[in-house]
Amino acid sequence: MRAYCCDHPGSGRVEGHQMADPSPGAGEILLRVRACGVCRTDLHLVDGELPDPLAGVIPGHEIVGEVVETGPDVPDEFRPGMRIGVPWLGFACGECAYCRRGQENLCPGARFTGYQRHGGYAELAVADARFCFPLPDFYSDVEAAPLLCAGLIGYRAYRRAGFGREVTIAGQRIGLYGFGAAAHIIAQVARHQGHEVLAFTRPGDEAAQDFARSLGAVWAGDSDCLPPAPLDAAIIFAPLGALVPMALKAVRPGGRVVCAGIHMSDIPSFPYADLWMEREILSVANLTRQDAREFLALAPKVPVRTETHAYPLDAANDALADLRKGRFTGAAVLVP
Numbered sequence: 001m002r003a004y005c006c007d008h009p010g011s012g013r014v015e016g017h018q019m020a021d022p023s024p025g026a027g028e029i030l031l032r033v034r035a036c037g038v039c040r041t042d043l044h045l046v047d048g049e050l051p052d053p054l055a056g057v058i059p060g061h062e063i064v065g066e067v068v069e070t071g072p073d074v075p076d077e078f079r080p081g082m083r084i085g086v087p088w089l090g091f092a093c094g095e096c097a098y099c100r101r102g103q104e105n106l107c108p109g110a111r112f113t114g115y116q117r118h119g120g121y122a123e124l125a126v127a128d129a130r131f132c133f134p135l136p137d138f139y140s141d142v143e144a145a146p147l148l149c150a151g152l153i154g155y156r157a158y159r160r161a162g163f164g165r166e167v168t169i170a171g172q173r174i175g176l177y178g179f180g181a182a183a184h185i186i187a188q189v190a191r192h193q194g195h196e197v198l199a200f201t202r203p204g205d206e207a208a209q210d211f212a213r214s215l216g217a218v219w220a221g222d223s224d225c226l227p228p229a230p231l232d233a234a235i236i237f238a239p240l241g242a243l244v245p246m247a248l249k250a251v252r253p254g255g256r257v258v259c260a261g262i263h264m265s266d267i268p269s270f271p272y273a274d275l276w277m278e279r280e281i282l283s284v285a286n287l288t289r290q291d292a293r294e295f296l297a298l299a300p301k302v303p304v305r306t307e308t309h310a311y312p313l314d315a316a317n318d319a320l321a322d323l324r325k326g327r328f329t330g331a332a333v334l335v336p
């Protein structure tokens with residue numbers, strides 16, 4: 001099969017290879033990749049910012065694939081030809097204290113797709129059946145790909161911000177810092193649930209601000225500006241620690257600032273007065289299968305529409321470079 005690998009973390013790119021086709025082990029599924037999203041985490045990986053990746057790992061953790069073959073002990077529901085999605089959480093032990101209390105996202109034995117297991121920048125991929133999901137028919141392969149990380153981890157961040165299923169007070173004001181793939185999905189969910197979205201972008205990025213307004217943001221502006229009125233919560237999707245004190249200044253007493261990225265530059269010091277009054281700073285790590293089930297059921301009801309930019313698999317480095325430079329709005333997706 002053709003695949004792109006992270007041979008040299010720190011090089012900022014992936015290398016193309018012709019490799020032996022993988023085969024599924026016990027409990028695993030062999031998939032033909034139909035589409036695979038490109039995530040900012042993939043940039044952190046090729047830039048050498050994530051510790052201890054699998055040597056020569058194939059990135060890609062938003063895999064939309066078709067079942068080709070199943071290994072021993074895979075449930076009958078996974079039939080050849082069926083379309084499934086493979087997200088970032090590729091394995092959790094199911095036995096540790098975290099797994100038992102519903103925090104499999106924090107499992108010390110967890111393995112992540114496209115980081116510690118091979119991912120979807122390839123024609124074929126192998127995944128653990130217990131961590132694969134059927135995808136809503138509402139979406140094409142390319143449209144579905146960004147739901148699998150931008151959507152799922154964005155949704156977990158939205159829940160951590162105090163929103164989602166249990167919120168009954170509509171009309172809350174939620175700030176999204178960094179209006180890329182995750183924010184463009186969560187903005188639609190927040191609006192659908194009756195909240196106001198305020199979008200903060202790289203200073204001067206009018207294309208991203210226009211994009212946010214087109215998705216119903218009531219306000220869009222530069223990330224170094226304060227919003228017109230205090231936020232109930234902020235989610236920071238951009239990997240810039242300097243946004244944390246800025247977002248803290250933008251939230252009301254009791255408001256939350258959720259850091260949603262896997263990697264962030266250092267957070268500058270700030271006066272305690274900015275945290276005082278029960279403001280909170282939280283991080284989001286990974287996802288659970290429960291997040292996936294909830295979000296994949298919710299997305300077609302909103303309905304969340306994903307704006308995608310398809311690249312051939314062989315243009316993986318172009319997709320990474322364009323994401324790095326902010327050359328598109330929405331999400332990049334590789335198509336083998």
Ligand SMILES: [Zn+2]
Binds near residue numbers: 039040042149150
């Ligand atoms: Zn991701």
Ligand SMILES: [Zn+2]
Binds near residue numbers: 099104107110
């Ligand atoms: Zn565990």
